[in-house]
């Protein structure tokens with residue numbers, strides 16, 4: 206790493222999220238300078254396929270001029286306004302109406318925030334506010350799941366069900382508990398069918414609710430497909446079994462659509478794909494194709510009425526961000542949604558998803574691959590030490606990390622989640638580009654296999 210280079214300055218001054226500091230000092234950063242379509246270019250002009258659409262989020266790809274223009278137009282007209290004390294900007298009203306129109310189930314209102322974490326943090330506060338408003342101060346627990354990802358604020362990192370979000374941060378906070386992770390390949394028992402596994406997951410959720418006391422459980426939160434936990438598609442029937450249990454104990458259902466929202470699974474929302482009927486829904490990322498930060502929380506009429514009645518009694522709803530409903534990201538989001546409609550993004554996803562899923566499955570026979578999984582335009586390939594027994598590599602061997610690095614050398618950005626490599630390309634990807642993405646992956650995977658043998662790891 207050359208002295209005074211961008212890389213050296215990055216190492217000197219910049220603390221990265223989700224980055225191993227020691228490895229970062231050794232290897233330095235990948236510094237990107239531009240992007241077009243599904244490609245990004247580094248400071249040396251090298252092109253990479255962005256197989257993760259950034260962080261599962263740049264749905265329309267890089268360099269979409271219309272989004273840039275929408276932002277500039279709005280910046281010139283009204284660069285900022287807020288949504289406190291009965292005020293708002295016109296474009297924010299338009300976006301709210303549009304989102305409520307797109308909702309997978311009847312929704313009443315949308316609250317705006319800036320990130321998925323802020324949206325889910327708001328969800329937690331709405332749930333607690335709702336319980337208080339209904340005079341049920343004991344009904345405050347929120348059930349999330351192991352391996353779920355719902356954010357990194359103190360409260361949403363608590364919802365997240367991954368050890369490194371809790372360990373060392375003294376989390377989770379009180380009133381947040383975790384149910385089992387419905388990953389059939391990893392947690393299904395010998396001889397257990399997928400349907401039996403789904404039933405066992407539902408039974409164990411009900412047991413958990415009963416053990417905690419139904420009058421203490423306020424809500425259950427789930428991503429339709431778990432993303433950052435490793436792209437875990439629920440077993441068939443899972444949500445059909447879970448939703449009646451939530452109803453039975455008067456527990457709110459929250460769908461975290463931060464990754465699945467806006468076409469990823471082949472429908473506008475993952476809730477449609479899995480027939481979910483959430484009371485509350487959070488979304489972000491593809492809402493603006495991530496060109497500017499914006500997220501939303503939709504609530505149904507039942508939740509809204511409780512908030513409304515409480516306002517009548519106690520005054521204002523004491524929550525809101527300086528940038529809630531910011532007109533510039535709102536304008537970009539509105540333009541993003543317009544583009545989805547005009548270009549029929551759902552038809553596009555449905556037309557290329559079969560090729561994407563076929564390509565993923567093609568790797569199932571590779572000696573390093575334990576499982577390939579996915580739906581729509583999201584998927585993962587899990588590397589294992591022993592294909593037959595599913596034995597994973599030891600975490601400190603860093604096989605997934607090495608695989609992502611070797612893919613990067615092939616001009617492909619993917620994401621290692623432990624030893625699962627995730628794929629979540631821009632929704633605009635063509636079939637030919639999908640082919641090219643997996644050709645690069647195949648080379649990276651073979652290089653990983655060679656490395657694993659060289660190191661004597663398998």
Ligand code: PLP
Pocket residue numbers: 260319320321322323325354355356357428432433461462463464489
């Ligand atoms: N929820 C889900 C399902 C996510 O995947 C993420 C981020 O990846 C979040 C919430 C948190 O979003 P943010 O990183 O914008 O705070």
